[in-house]
Amino acid sequence: MKKHNFSSGPAILPQSVMEEAAKAVVDWNGIGLSVLEMSHRSKEFTAVMEEAQQLTKELLHIGDDYCVLFLTGGASSQFYMTAMNFLEQNETACYIDTGNWSAKAIHEGKIFGNIEVIASSKDRNYVYIPKEFTLPSHAKYLHITTNNTVQGTQFHHIPNVDVPIVADMSSDIFSRPIDIKKYGLIYAGAQKNMGPAGTTMVIVRKDLVGKLSRQIPTMLDYATHIKKGSMFNTPPVFPVFVSMLTLRWLKAQGGVEAMEQINIAKAKMLYDEIDRNSCFRGRVDEADRSLMNVTFFAETPELEKAFYEICEAEHISQIKGYRTIGGFRASIYNAMPTSSVEHLVQVMKRFEEQA
């Protein structure tokens, strides 16, 4: 029996993608080879890489002034790579601190330049997105985390600033349209809304790269990967392949515009139930609620324990909140079917009736 997988990442992928991926592991398109044993220089894989890049550009309406890369190392590697590639040691970048992951980006950025935190929601345990800040004129870029997986908050309005935004979109890339002009660089680990663990998407404005005096190892220089079309060294073949399949699926659903409407509806259904149900309460400020990671608490520790047990029995998987926060977190990325959210809501309703 297939579980309802509410994991925050690695996370659910479309069922059709997993089935197609499994077939390719045995024999890829009848060519007599598995996708796992294919040379990355083969015409078959080169076509996969190009299609993945092209689909990304098409779905997010990105022009050729940007380059789409499939790297590795996760968002954790982009925390330092962005500063390493964009900041001289005496230059300044500004960061908005909205949770665990922004805090890590700030920490790593400090190795390579001056990092100024110009706004933070740490004062209230990151339950909101700061709206007011002043960007100093010496800022070279502004770093934000568009969706905060741990806390369950999301930027619903991307700031208008005069410098390029560097954005960690690990948990909401491809969940809604973006205005690419605002961004200098977008990064995202694949394993939440794009594919399996093992590849990291970087969308970078080409003219920003290769301007520093710092000596950067070849593999850490965005210019290396731009020049080689993300094929400087052996890319993570299978994670890129599955990401490409997921992007094809996304296009067939109507792209990010259609997906945003579905995501709004799914999230509303769940937040409405949290607000209505006397056993539960939401964790974060209403205006900043994430459409991807829905965080909520039970009203008592006893209810929390009881609901967690019922979820297990109802094939609802991975709904436990982050360890430092507790409670519940339902991650409802693109691939999460509306029917699974409905199932969760029904279980919550029955739970209240029986409580």
Added chain:
Amino acid sequence: MKKHNFSSGPAILPQSVMEEAAKAVVDWNGIGLSVLEMSHRSKEFTAVMEEAQQLTKELLHIGDDYCVLFLTGGASSQFYMTAMNFLEQNETACYIDTGNWSAKAIHEGKIFGNIEVIASSKDRNYVYIPKEFTLPSHAKYLHITTNNTVQGTQFHHIPNVDVPIVADMSSDIFSRPIDIKKYGLIYAGAQKNMGPAGTTMVIVRKDLVGKLSRQIPTMLDYATHIKKGSMFNTPPVFPVFVSMLTLRWLKAQGGVEAMEQINIAKAKMLYDEIDRNSCFRGRVDEADRSLMNVTFFAETPELEKAFYEICEAEHISQIKGYRTIGGFRASIYNAMPTSSVEHLVQVMKRFEEQA
């Protein structure tokens, strides 16, 4: 019809491993979830990571003074990470230059310290392994590339030196026993002899780590990954899973000791035919021939073209030599069945008869 896959990497994997991997992509051990959507913090994946590390230690006879990591970024990332973690800016490491990949390791190492090339086979286009060298007393480590994928040479005797050896074993790890005491660090991209593209094995002597004054980004510090058992951030779940399946398979074959005998026999069969057959000649010095990557030339350009066409017709895939070298390269890693090498030899014999 299944092809005979002589690709240098990503390369052939055992057929049973690919079949088991494909099943887990649909439903992993009947748990109602795909391996692609599993949280890396789940008990199921934690067990996979631990088993992969344990099998590595067991197969290579490695004690607890070493740590086995499954990172990303390929050998290309280890070229700089090794020097970054082991060398102060004013300290010296010595390198033996035996081909394309050692040359890259030397280039990247220079960013983080003094790199002295104490021996090189560049004078004869890397067709041999230098045997004579003097290691200066100020050397902090010695770097070697144990098998040279492009050129087709291999160290059959690992030097005895008084400093730890740092070794790139990307294309011969798990192909034969090693004497772990000689090594400070071993690295290997998975995609040749261990698994699919997307993970990089690092075996590191724990006491060598964390001794430098340099500030290292968290993700690039071996100490980070040692401390967290290779689970600091989301690991490349599927590539690690398939590597673990391959290590299980290797153990079932009798481990690296049994595999070495098979590899010697497979390579001998092919080299004997190259030496016997009037249409072909080997590329490198006999004493230094690789058991993994067999490089050879046809005697004329016409024969080369004709043999390449016959290979295509005979379902022999990816046997073309590296682009700067030409000729042929048959990569015959652990997973390459003896029957496929026999098939290649038979095709070579028939080719000579008809030439």
